[in-house]
Amino acid sequence: MGRVTTRRRVSHLSSTQSTQRPETLVVEEPLEIRLNGTPLTVTMRTPGSDVELAQGFLLTEGIIGGRDDVATVRYCRGEVDGANTYNVLDVTLAPEVPLPEVDMRRNFYATSSCGVCGKAALDAIATVSRHGPGDDPTVVASATLADLPHQLRRAQKVFASTGGLHGAGLFTADGELLAVREDIGRHNAVDKVLGWGLEQNRIPLSGTVLLVSGRASFELTQKAVMAGVPLLAAVSAPSSLAVDLARQSGLTLVAFLRGDSMNIYSRPDRIERG
DSSP: OOOSEEEEEEEEEOSSOEEEEEEEEEOOEEEEEEETTEEEEEEEEOSSOHHHHHHHHHHHTTSOSSGGGEEEEEEOOOSSTTOOOSOEEEEEEOTTSOOOSSOGGGTTOBOSSOSSTTOSOGGGGOOOOSSOOTTOOOOEEHHHHHHHHHHHHHHOHHHHHHSOOEEEEEEETTOOEEEEEEESSHHHHHHHHHHHHHHTTOOSOTTEEEEESSOBOHHHHHHHHHTTOSEEEESSOBOHHHHHHHHHHTOEEEEEEETTEEEEEEOGGGEEOO
16 A cells, blocks of 8 residues: 655755755555446545545446445556556446446546546536435534534644645534545545445435535535535635535535634525524
8 A cells, every 4th residue: 555645855945044854745646446447537646545535436426326336346456567556446336236328438537636627528527416415404503513623633644744635524413523534635535535434334424514624616515415415514615616506406515614603605504503
C-alpha cells in the first residue's frame, strides 16, 4: 500500500532569514478503477481506503446501489513490469448487476481538483438516485451541527501534519462521529466515507449528516443524494447548482457552518434551533 505522506526538503524564506528544512507533504498518486476488468476511470487520490473510494464512486455514479451488488474488489498488476503498484483496482460486479449503459470509453478522467469535468456531457451527471433523501424525517439540533467542524478537524490526523488534505465526516443526528476520511481530492474524501457506509451495509445513509471541510459543490451534493444522506453541511460556500439540486431532491443543505452561525439553503425543517 502506498504511503499517505512523504518528506521533501524545502527552502523557507522569511524577512529575516533563509533556511533549508524537511517538510511533510501529502502523497498524490493515480488510482485506476476497473469494472469487470475494463478500465473505467482514473482519479488522482491520496493512497488509503481505496476499496471504499472505488465502491463509493460506483455508488454515487449509480452503477451499484448496495454492498450486495459487488462480488469482489482486488488490486491487480499494473502495466509496468507486471508489478503491483497498488494503483490499479478491479471491481467485479455481482452476476445480476448490469454494466453501466454509458460509453465505458469516456473514461471519467477525474483530477484531484475536479470531479465531474471529465464527463462527456452535462446530461451524464443527471443521475437518478435510488435512495433519495426527501422522505427522511431526520431532525438535527443547530448546536449539534455547530460542534461537527471541531470534531472533523480533530479527527483529521494527516491534515494536522501536512495542511494539504480535504476531509469528509459522517455523523449521526446526535453528533456521533461514524467515519472520517481525508484525501487530496474533496470528491475522493466523500466517496471514501460513502464507501465506508456501503461496506457497513448502511446504504441508504438515513439519519446521518455528511460534513465536508470545504465548499458544497454540485458534485458533492449529488453524491450525498445518491447515498441517501438527508443533510449535507459545509464549512464554506455552496454553488448555485448545489442549492438547486438540494431543493429538487429534498436534501437539507447547510453551508458557512462556522461556530454557531450557518446558512440553510434547503429543507430548514430538519434543523431544530438550540
